[in-house]
Amino acid sequence: MIDVARLAGVSHQSVSRVVNGSGGVSPEIRERVERAVAQLRYRRHPAARALATNRTFSIGVVSFGLAQYGPSEALAGIAREAQEAGYSTSLTSLLDVDVESMAEAVGHLIDDSVDGIIVLAPVDAALTAMEGVDVDVPLVLFYPGAHAHEQRVVTDEVRGAELATAHLLDLGHPTVHHISGPEGWLGTSARIAGWRLALQARGIEPPATVEGDWTAAGGAGCAEQLSVVPDVSAVFAANDQMALGAMKAFNAAGLSVPDDISVVGFDDIPGSEYFRPPLTTVRFDFAEVGRRAAHHIFELIAGARPDPARPVVPDLIVRDSARHRPLAVI
Amino acid sequence: MIDVARLAGVSHQSVSRVVNGSGGVSPEIRERVERAVAQLRYRRHPAARALATNRTFSIGVVSFGLAQYGPSEALAGIAREAQEAGYSTSLTSLLDVDVESMAEAVGHLIDDSVDGIIVLAPVDAALTAMEGVDVDVPLVLFYPGAHAHEQRVVTDEVRGAELATAHLLDLGHPTVHHISGPEGWLGTSARIAGWRLALQARGIEPPATVEGDWTAAGGAGCAEQLSVVPDVSAVFAANDQMALGAMKAFNAAGLSVPDDISVVGFDDIPGSEYFRPPLTTVRFDFAEVGRRAAHHIFELIAGARPDPARPVVPDLIVRDSARHRPLAVI
DNA sequence: CAGAGAGGTACCACGATATTG
């Protein structure tokens, strides 16, 4: 910068003003500085800037399960929004979701003195860990539940699960069984809650859930358990992978989907339209969720009112894996 | 840091030595400093450090197609490896893969003065863009081809495609048709090359390819085209999504997979084992690729010999979507 | 007189503030 100042024949401070557009610079000097900047290919030094301003213009993301569809989409959304706002995105990957590694990951980011933190790890541990860790940095959590909160970006998965379950009930099924996600995930409880709500709204007592692990193999295992339960005609799986595995297992057990048994998934992962049968499922715009989270963080950084954003809403995508309840065998 | 020095009754320089473990500090002073550090919860300031050392201890990643299975896995690997090495990972998401946005993304990262850049965008444009952009920062490209190079981490997708094609030929199919990825992707050419190689090794003239777009819908479209071509009995799809779509389309056309037609995919995405039929495919350990890329960058940063790493090798995962060629109809 | 441990000083590249023209 001093080189630029020298070449333009001004003080480095004037250069700073021009570069940051802070005004109070005569057109003539601005012109001279800009020429010098171009000539020297000057780029400002973020570290020095950070040192002087105590702002890094970077946000940190704590992620877990990046290989999952939702989180990776959301991450792309975050990165995009951050880029447009002139922020850089610093990524931390969680090895485990216990409180300790959460705290460590957040600590890492704080050490990097990020201006804000987005926690993209929708697990219970994240919530409790964040209560323990006392952070003086703006922080936003992805929250797949229903409760708005100034530190959360909410995807209303409760509503999504309700939609899926209600759809099956509307098709005439007397009840709906649920293949849930693994314990410890916020999405698991949210989807269970929505499923319960939909059943109870019609006075139906929710049957026991079967716990999967988000994978197709897990879903298949759950379906095997369900296929020996009498009167199972409709199943809501907590994600598409498990729905895929479940459909396969039902078929292997001699139960045709959707003729004998209806299945609805959750996520609308790429390809779910091409499953056999095409999967009826619930779609969220996860990239939008990411963008909102980033936007929210920027407002918090700017000290703005933390406006708890309306939740991102789901869409039910009706395809062929769920049909009217089979007629009773005569 | 000066506070720590004051509390410990030493010079700030000694504190620096202790914090960085540069040695030359007496045990007694080290002890005093460490106590002071703990008491004051001192954490060093990365911006100041960066300013003084001209190193940021962060690497930049230029990504494209994060929603795809391979890249997102690789990204997780990178983040992990970086974390262990004490680096932070700065993520830039590409809007488009033309030369211009590549250059812009890299420019962003350079503005952030990262110590190294990993380009996780396996497209032709990345290659050409990188030739144009003159970067004085260590840079590593993901390269899904076969040519080792000091700036590349190679996944030998040519070999993977050969494996897939040879498997089909070994099953007795007279030739193998290929549903390729879209033009402009390095993986597309690599997989075409491998497929050609395997055919030519047996003196078979490669038939025309059908170009897809990585999606299941695209794969289905390609399969529709192929199903009217006579004598198509084996198809190698450039990724699992397209294979999924293709299998569906073949079935819709009255062609059973694998009885009438064999299909092999590429990637081994989660769930491919639960497709109907379970998909025979080619697996790469993309997380490992990510880890290697990060490791490679660190060596380059350290000024080490750029040892062109051996490529990551594929595994053929044999499942049920490919069988012996159907007997000729009598 | 080495050599090791400790301290002192300059500097990194910028922004904020006060001061000068």
Add this chain to the structure above:
DNA sequence: ACAATATCGTGGTACCTCTCT
């Protein structure tokens, strides 16, 4: 009042010097 400059502070590290065995 306004534009431009000088000076200082930011939190570290690099390098040189000094002291004391």
